[in-house]
Amino acid sequence: MEAETKERIAIVGSGLIGRCWAMLFARAGYFVSIYDIDSEQVKGALAATLPMLLDMESRDLLGGQKASDIQKQIQGTNQLEEAMQGAIHVQECVPESVDLKKRVFAQLDEHASDTVVLSSSTSCIVPSLFTEGLKHRSQCIVAHPVNPPYYIPLVELVPAAWTNPDVVRRTRALMADIGQAPVTLNKEVNGFILNRLQYALIMEAWRLVEDGVCSPEDVDTAMVEGLAPRYSFMGIFETMHLNADGMKDYCERYGANIKTVCETQSPARDLSGRTLSVVDDAMQRKVPVSGLGDRRKWRDRRLAALAVHKMMMKKEEAKSINP
Numbered sequence: 001m002e003a004e005t006k007e008r009i010a011i012v013g014s015g016l017i018g019r020c021w022a023m024l025f026a027r028a029g030y031f032v033s034i035y036d037i038d039s040e041q042v043k044g045a046l047a048a049t050l051p052m053l054l055d056m057e058s059r060d061l062l063g064g065q066k067a068s069d070i071q072k073q074i075q076g077t078n079q080l081e082e083a084m085q086g087a088i089h090v091q092e093c094v095p096e097s098v099d100l101k102k103r104v105f106a107q108l109d110e111h112a113s114d115t116v117v118l119s120s121s122t123s124c125i126v127p128s129l130f131t132e133g134l135k136h137r138s139q140c141i142v143a144h145p146v147n148p149p150y151y152i153p154l155v156e157l158v159p160a161a162w163t164n165p166d167v168v169r170r171t172r173a174l175m176a177d178i179g180q181a182p183v184t185l186n187k188e189v190n191g192f193i194l195n196r197l198q199y200a201l202i203m204e205a206w207r208l209v210e211d212g213v214c215s216p217e218d219v220d221t222a223m224v225e226g227l228a229p230r231y232s233f234m235g236i237f238e239t240m241h242l243n244a245d246g247m248k249d250y251c252e253r254y255g256a257n258i259k260t261v262c263e264t265q266s267p268a269r270d271l272s273g274r275t276l277s278v279v280d281d282a283m284q285r286k287v288p289v290s291g292l293g294d295r296r297k298w299r300d301r302r303l304a305a306l307a308v309h310k311m312m313m314k315k316e317e318a319k320s321i322n323p
């Protein structure tokens with residue numbers, strides 16, 4: 001199966017996340033131009049994408065396409081203007097700094113057509129902080145991926161107050177078209193959705209250890225063997241809905257107790273001091289810092305296997321709806 005060739009996408013910043021975006025857009029048939037301030041980074045990105053695509057091909061995650069064909073859809077350039085020429089969407093992937101994002105978005109603004117979407121990969125900077133004074137500010141949005149995006153498809157879309165709703169709609173449609181799972185925030189909030197949920201868990205895990213309730217290892221076991229299996233294919237609200245006779249019944253039965261427990265979960269703690277030593281010792285026993293590289297490879301293999309499983313699940317569900 002070959003994806004039809006679609007419009008052009010520009011990637012600005014060809015580090016870890018820029019390379020991933022390039023593969024995702026190219027896999028869906030878009031023509032991708034990668035720009036970086038450092039020409040060696042562009043060369044590195046072009047060299048790094050083929051092995052990653054081959055790995056995805058071996059897991060049947062390219063929809064029957066050949067890695068080498070997808071690679072041909074990706075080109076590099078050292079000229080921002082050239083990268084943006086004719087692009088319908090620019091995905092900025094430069095390091096996480098408000099000042100740098102401001103400078104780069106000012107450059108994007110100079111070369112932008114009146115229709116191109118200017119999208120940032122920022123993990124935690126709200127778009128109003130770096131787009132306010134721009135001529136094309138209504139075309140700016142955040143599209144925050146999760147690493148590695150080809151195995152974890154969530155993309156958080158965060159508009160500023162001045163982002164044109166049509167830009168939000170077009171970006172959401174584009175993300176769905178490349179096989180990602182977009183979610184849209186209606187307004188800016190620190191941490192977006194994913195990190196607000198993640199930080200709530202981190203804080204409670206910390207509190208349990210700090211208050212001597214249990215060990216760091218047992219917190220992680222509770223997550224991996226308890227909460228995570230369901231959450232990998234079903235969300236928080238659906239889990240509640242299924243754990244009683246529907247959502248209303250769940251809230252009637254458990255709501256008061258949940259509120260009582262949650263009232264004991266403040267204030268926020270500092271992630272430092274003696275608890276940091278306890279948690280760090282536990283993690284070092286499990287994975288010494290020297291072994292992090294191998295463990296990350298193991299994590300990515302498990303994520304790849306999970307992505308294959310979820311792809312099969314979606315195919316089976318689609319078949320049962322349209323036999």
Ligand SMILES: NC(=O)c1ccc[n+]([C@@H]2O[C@H](COP(=O)([O-])OP(=O)(O)OC[C@H]3O[C@@H](n4cnc5c(N)ncnc54)[C@H](O)[C@@H]3O)[C@@H](O)[C@H]2O)c1
Pocket residue numbers: 012013014015016017018035036037038041092093094095096097104121122123124144145146147
């Ligand atoms: N790494 C992750 O896990 C992750 C996940 C989600 C989102 N993000 C976000 O993606 C963005 C990029 O992160 P990364 O991890 O890919 O960073 P990175 O350091 O791997 O890559 C950044 C790239 O930007 C280039 N660059 C620097 N200044 C530039 C400029 N003025 N113009 C063009 N290119 C420039 C660098 O040469 C480098 O190649 C950040 O905003 C980050 O928060 C990262």
